[in-house]
Amino acid sequence: MNGLLHMHGPAVKKLLGWKIGEDEEKWCEKAVEALVKKLKKKNNGCGTLEDLECVLANPSANSRCITIPKSLDGRLQVSHKKGLPHVIYCRVWRWPDINSQHELRSIETCSYPYESSSKTMYICINPYHYQRLTRPQGLSSSMPSPQPIPSPPNTLWQSGSSTASCASSPSPSVFSEDGELQTHQRPPPFRHPKSWAQITYFELNSRVGEVFKLVNQSITVDGYTDPSNSDTRICLGQLTNVNRNGTIENTRMHIGKGIQLDNKEAQMHIMIINNSDMPVFVQSKNTNLMMNMPLGKVNRIPPHSQLCAFEFNLFFQMLEQSCNDRDGLNELSKHCFIRISFVKGWGEDYPRQDVTSTPCWLELRLNVPLAYIDQKMKQTPRTNLKEPNSMT
Structure with a gap:
């Protein structure tokens, strides 16, 4: 003592x-x-x-x-x-x-x-x-802060997110006069990607394993092995890396039940549910913009809690505002990449400043909103256009 x-x-x-x-x-x-x-x-x-x-x-x-x-x-x-x-x-x-x-x-x-x-x-x-403050001033009461998952365990809040401040605020036209987000219907259908998202797993700055394409609307990413090869689970426990160090090994041991990704098409948002006994850390520009926080903010999801990681209503409002603006569309494409770290956080509140310094992390690429951006891109001049990715 x-x-x-x-x-x-x-x-x-x-x-x-x-x-x-x-x-x-x-x-x-x-x-x-x-x-x-x-x-x-x-x-x-x-x-x-x-x-x-x-x-x-x-x-x-x-x-x-x-x-x-x-x-x-x-x-x-x-x-x-x-x-x-x-x-x-x-x-x-x-x-x-x-x-x-x-x-x-x-x-x-x-x-x-x-x-x-x-x-x-x-x-x-x-x-x-x-x-x-249960929500940023002026936002709808239907958007609470991260909350413990109610019983039964699979019951979800309609929407949830972390609250904080923002250096960059969304355009006022995204919100109605009383401060609520304007609901916006999904644009006319087009040829959707076969997978709504894809996941890449990293250890520090090295990709490990294949790129996982998400077809099911609910996917679990955990630290176990999956002998059944279920298409609703991604099991990180079966991935090998000859360069894995002790810190990574220890972190992998704590991933446990991991996270659940739910693409709620009817409610037009994507949820991340932390099923593990350790915190999970998420960086989503869409969420941060919605919650009026700095775009680079990393949000901590406590064990057995959840976070709204992407709100399509906000995305479609911004997509509409970015018409004929290729720079705006390129910038909006960055909102379609979400980073998720297990156990260890990063950013200004933590010793690790960059996600590539965390032992085990995921990059979630949202194919559907990127496809909408690509559709808009085709209506703009093609000079100097770049393929959207998380680093550009």
Whole structure:
């Protein structure tokens, strides 16, 4: 047992008793240890360790601010992760699936909210001084944040996605005047591809195995082997790679039941369901645009939860806006590639900055929207046109 836990053992143990969720036990323990240390040491600010215990035992917005000193960049280092303090402790004690400060809003009576932390040396980490924004302001209530899969296990929300902020917003014409996404009928039918999507599996920056073409509308990608050669499963456990290292081997062991990809044609969206006991990380420009987040944002799907990874209504609106604009169509083609990493995340919130640094990941290529783009491309000048791919 380390010195910090030995020194504050009873307090840390007591605070961990109010922890929500079962994920990242060690990370939560270190986050609470760090907070206990700060609350014990601080000479100024507001709130004490006893105040924190009181609000966790008797949850109420009508409670004292509990502050810690603000660091130079405003973030707190916990283990190998850096994050904003109020997000960290809301994640520990209220919403374990929270991803970003943009999902939170302080209550009016909070004296040291994150929003005004630039004006003070302290920030309030009382989890009951923050409210969760269930969806970005102005979007339809039919689009909740990632939610645990309801019973029975195969029942799906009509739509779901992760919430955060955005540096690039969709064109206002994509949304109606009240902020809801305009429903848009699928354009006239044409010769659809035989497979609605294809999957390529990578280990670090190396492709492993064949390209899998998806014909069934529901496909499971797991870490097992499939002796039946079912056309509804892709089993990564049977793939070999002579260059596989220990980190990759260990990650593959945790893929387990993997993910389920559901192409919901009637609802016009594609869902990713995490059936495993470990988080899955998804980068979808379509989802990020819908949720008003930076296009490169990587969304974490907790175990046994789901995410709407592609919304066709938004895609068709953008397709319509990109008519006769080959640059716009080329840019839109990038929205048709979705990257999915098992167990390990990447991006600005993680040590790994690029998906090719993650041990095990997938690239999902959506053939149907790409076919619509190709159809539009044929109506534009062909000079300097490039075959769309995930890297261009």
